Amino acid sequence: xxxxxxxxxxxxxxxxxxxxxxxxxxxxxxxxxxxxxxxxxxxxxxxxxxxxxxxxxxxxxxxxxxxxxxxxxxxxxxxxxxxxxxxxxxxxxxxxxxxxxxxxxxxxxxxxxxxxxxxxxxxxxxxxxxxxxxxxxxxxxxxxxxxxxxxxxxxxxxxxxxxxxxxxxxxxxxxxxxxxxxxxxxxxxxxxxxxxxxxxxxxxxxxxxxxxxxxx
Amino acid sequence: xxxxxxxxxxxxxxxxxxxxxxxxxxxxxxxxxxxxxxxxxxxxxxxxxxxxxxxxxxxxxxxxxxxxxxxxxxxxxxxxxxxxxxxxxxxxxxxxxxxxxxxxxxxxxxxxxxxxxxxxxxxxxxxxxxxxxxxxxxxxxxxxxxxxxxxxxxxxxxxxxxxxxxxxxxxxxxxxxxxxxxxxxxxxxxxxxxxxxxxxxxxxxxxxxxxxxxxxxxxxxxxxxx
Numbered sequence: 247x248x249x250x251x252x253x254x255x256x257x258x259x260x261x262x263x264x265x266x267x268x269x270x271x272x273x274x275x276x277x278x279x280x281x282x283x284x285x286x287x288x289x290x291x292x293x294x295x296x297x298x299x300x301x302x303x304x305x306x307x308x309x310x311x312x313x314x315x316x317x318x319x320x321x322x323x324x325x326x327x328x329x330x331x332x333x334x335x336x337x338x339x340x341x342x343x344x345x346x347x348x349x350x351x352x353x354x355x356x357x358x359x360x361x362x363x364x365x366x367x368x369x370x371x372x373x374x375x376x377x378x379x380x381x382x383x384x385x386x387x388x389x390x391x392x393x394x395x396x397x398x399x400x401x402x403x404x405x406x407x408x409x410x411x412x413x414x415x416x417x418x419x420x421x422x423x424x425x426x427x428x429x430x431x432x433x434x435x436x437x438x439x440x441x442x443x444x445x446x447x448x449x450x451x452x453x454x455x456x457x458x459x460x461x462x
Numbered sequence: 463x464x465x466x467x468x469x470x471x472x473x474x475x476x477x478x479x480x481x482x483x484x485x486x487x488x489x490x491x492x493x494x495x496x497x498x499x500x501x502x503x504x505x506x507x508x509x510x511x512x513x514x515x516x517x518x519x520x521x522x523x524x525x526x527x528x529x530x531x532x533x534x535x536x537x538x539x540x541x542x543x544x545x546x547x548x549x550x551x552x553x554x555x556x557x558x559x560x561x562x563x564x565x566x567x568x569x570x571x572x573x574x575x576x577x578x579x580x581x582x583x584x585x586x587x588x589x590x591x592x593x594x595x596x597x598x599x600x601x602x603x604x605x606x607x608x609x610x611x612x613x614x615x616x617x618x619x620x621x622x623x624x625x626x627x628x629x630x631x632x633x634x635x636x637x638x639x640x641x642x643x644x645x646x647x648x649x650x651x652x653x654x655x656x657x658x659x660x661x662x663x664x665x666x667x668x669x670x671x672x673x674x675x676x677x678x679x680x681x682x683x684x685x686x687x688x
Contacts, residue, residue, distance in 0.1 A: 253508045262523065262535055266542035275544040275555035284556040376645075 293328065293340055294359030295385055296367030300338050304331040306380055311447075319343045319439050320432040321352060327447055336448040339440060342371065345432035349424045350374045353383075357436045361444070368394040368433055373425075380425035390419055390426065399437050407434040468593060471593030475597025482605040482657075483664050487574035492606060493653040495565050497617070499636075500624050502610025504558045505565055506603025508547050510596070513578060516540050517595035520583040527584075536579045537570075544570045558627040574602060605653055609656045615639070 289307050309329040319325040321344025328340040338360045344352035353373040358366035368391045371384050382388040393416060408414025409430055411423050418426045440447065481487045485542060491509070495501045519539050527535055548566045551559040569575070578598055583591040601670030617623055638676050 251528070251530075255528055258526055258528070258533065259538075266538050270542050270545050270549075273549050275550045280553040281549070281556075284552065288556060288560075321567055379645075425574055 256299045261364055283345040296356055300366055302330045302332045302337055305363040319437045320345055339447050340364055341436050343436055345428040348375055348430040349380050357433055359440050363398045365394045375425045382419040383425055383429055472597045473592055475567040476566055480601040481598050482602050483661055487577055488572040491565050495604055495608040496613055497648045498614040499610040499622050500627055502606035503660045504564055509569055510533055510599030510603050512543050512547055513575055513599040513630050514595035515543050517578055517583040517591040518588055520579040521588040521591035521613040533602050540575055541570050559650055583646040611658050613647045613652050619643040
């Protein structure tokens, strides 16, 4: 390629690069607001299943704290906590944690806990369990997850926090016990964490924890 | 225009040169997202839009692009278009975007798109290039939909479930024929089986047709192969 050829090719590349960038920038700008709204709406909607029966008047997405691992909650990924208030008083905390002992990778869980320690609901957000077997833990697929509502560390007491196969009080799924076992364990660990760290979860600026840096 | 007529192009895209069935391009999305009809339809539409736009752009700029830099330019054009489509999906079809996940950005790597840019759009006028994108995209989308419907029917016993992801509204169950189904169909191996069945069916139809043509023309040796 001659010198002028190189320059010509370079200019062509540059011009087309600029046009493509402009195209992407324009699309980004015109969709940015809508995408943000969608994300927020999706979050609020996905938190709904564990908020039924809870009275609250605070914006939930604004009360998020992110705990980088290790955080003492189940799961090796970051854990999220959404704090729910009514008239300025804390009423519940929503945890996003991962159950690690699933059949295939971590199971992302949403666990709602009232300040009294009662579970408001458990909802599976993300999983790779076998379709048709372990995926019955999804709220849309079966009623399995409903059994957690209203439970607490005292109901049942520690030995009861197992699936029936293991002598506990929680149902498993037909043909699948690994997934339910993992979730029961993760929910119990979340309750234990909340029991120990309740004050820190609702503290405005929990001193000395990673959460302080993320306080929004 | 000396380029092939629309009907011929349509036949090529849908049947004789179907990107998925014959050219076996873009197998990753064909196999990965077709666990339901609505996923197949969604990714089909996205791929079709990218194909039409990328063929149009490549054809429009073909006079200024020298052979040495054509590949980086195709990549640039296709990547930008896919990014735009992804943003549009996120803005207007958020639940479908969630369901298709990584496969929207992965349209960039769909060889069907760069293949059409290289084989067709770089040497044909803009009009017929866009038509080529349209018919090839249609062929690809129809294959995705067919395999999606087939696997959904076998694997879940339903058809057209969750169409609300495309058109909005309340979650729809679609046509539920039986409760549950043959699990294997919606697992990854089911995708391979379904595609194999589709290719086998196409080959069988082609062979029968050729045999008929041969019968109709006795005494003439017909060239084999497609």
